[in-house]
Amino acid sequence: MEADAFNPAELSAADVFAQLATELHDSDGVEQTVDAVVEFALRALSCNYAGVVFLARGGRPEIAAVTDPAVATVYGHQIDGGDGPLMESLRDGVIVHVRDAKLDTRWPRWSELVSGLGIHSVLHLPLVVGDRTGGVLSVYSTTPAAFTEDDEAVAHILARHAAVALSTAREEESLAQAVDARKLIGQAMGILMERFDLDEDRAFEVLKRYSQDGNIKLREVAQQLVDTRKLPRR
Structure with a gap:
C-alpha cells in the first residue's frame, strides 16, 4: 500500500494493525522489518521522526534505523553518555514520555540538544518480548505536547507488534x-x-x-x- 493511501484516521484500530501485521509479515530480514516499523510509525502517529535502537550482544545499544539524521544525533548523545530518556526506557523497560524537551529538567544536556534541533515531544517505547527488553521504538514531534493518550496507546500496540516481528527476524537471521x-x-x-x-x-x-x-x-x-x-x- 502506498504511503499516501494510508490514513489511520479513516480506519478502525483493527484495520490499522492488520495493515501493520501484513507489512511486517511481508518484510524480509531485520533491516526491512525495522524500516517497516519506523515508516509505519510516521504514518500512524502524529510524529515527524522515528527510530529504533536494539540492544546488541553485551548489552550495548545499537542504532537500527532512523528516519532523519537528527534522530541518530540524539541517539548517539545518549548512548555515548549513558543517560537520557532512551537509556531509561532500555534499562527499566518502561514507556518514557517527554511532552516538551525544552521544559523538561530531568536530563539538562539532552534537553538542550533536542530542543536545539527543534524537537519538543518525545515518546520512547520498549520493545519487550517475554520479560526481556530487546530495544526501543522512539517517535519525535516538533510540536509540544503532540502525543495524546490515544497516540500513546497506538504507539504501545505498535511497539508490541514490532517487538515480536523484530525478535523473530533477528532469530531467523542469527x-x-x-x-x-x-x-x-x-x-x-x-x-x-x-x-x-x-x-x-x-x-x-x-x-x-x-x-x-x-x-x-x-x-x-x-x-x-x-x-x-x-x-x-x-
Whole structure:
C-alpha cells in the first residue's frame, strides 16, 4: 500500500494493525522489518521522526534505523553518555514520555540538544518480548505536547507488534548466519582433511587451535582458509 493511501484516521484500530501485521509479515530480514516499523510509525502517529535502537550482544545499544539524521544525533548523545530518556526506557523497560524537551529538567544536556534541533515531544517505547527488553521504538514531534493518550496507546500496540516481528527476524537471521558458519567451517575442515590427511575431529581441532591462539573467531579462521587456502599466521 502506498504511503499516501494510508490514513489511520479513516480506519478502525483493527484495520490499522492488520495493515501493520501484513507489512511486517511481508518484510524480509531485520533491516526491512525495522524500516517497516519506523515508516509505519510516521504514518500512524502524529510524529515527524522515528527510530529504533536494539540492544546488541553485551548489552550495548545499537542504532537500527532512523528516519532523519537528527534522530541518530540524539541517539548517539545518549548512548555515548549513558543517560537520557532512551537509556531509561532500555534499562527499566518502561514507556518514557517527554511532552516538551525544552521544559523538561530531568536530563539538562539532552534537553538542550533536542530542543536545539527543534524537537519538543518525545515518546520512547520498549520493545519487550517475554520479560526481556530487546530495544526501543522512539517517535519525535516538533510540536509540544503532540502525543495524546490515544497516540500513546497506538504507539504501545505498535511497539508490541514490532517487538515480536523484530525478535523473530533477528532469530531467523542469527540462525541463517549459524548455518552459513557451519557450512564454511565444514569447507575449511575438508581442505585440511584433504591436504594433511586428517580426520574430521583432528581438522576441527586445528581450526579451533588457530582460533584460540590468534584470538580470531572460528568462522574468520575458516573464511581465510577457504579464501586463501592458507591458515592465518600464528
